[in-house]
Amino acid sequence: MLTVNVLLSGRLKLDGYGRGHEMNDDTTFRLALNDGSTVQDVIGGMRVPSEKVALTMINGCQCPADMRVRPGDRVILIPQDVAVLWGAFRRQNLGMSVGLDA
DSSP, rough: OOEEEEEEHHHHHTTTTTTTTTTTTTSSSEEETTOOHHHHHHHHTOOOGGGGEEEEEEETTTETOOOBBOTEEEEEEEHHHHHHHHHHHHHHOSOOOOOOOO
């Protein structure tokens, strides 16, 4: 068994997908998973429909949904509207590190 911390971004949190999960002081949700779980398992564990998640990140780096998570990872689930903003930051080349892989 392992535990990850899940940040629901934008509409995902506003739409209440974190309900029923323990919230940490940093507004992430604590989620217990089986060893060998993936980001897709995190999405399912939070009961978020897969089609509502446009971008996934582990510890600040963009990742595919089939990437395995490790104990203590911070997993961020980002909906389409927020993913568009991330893309705009990258295109603007603001000299900011937004944690996305090239």
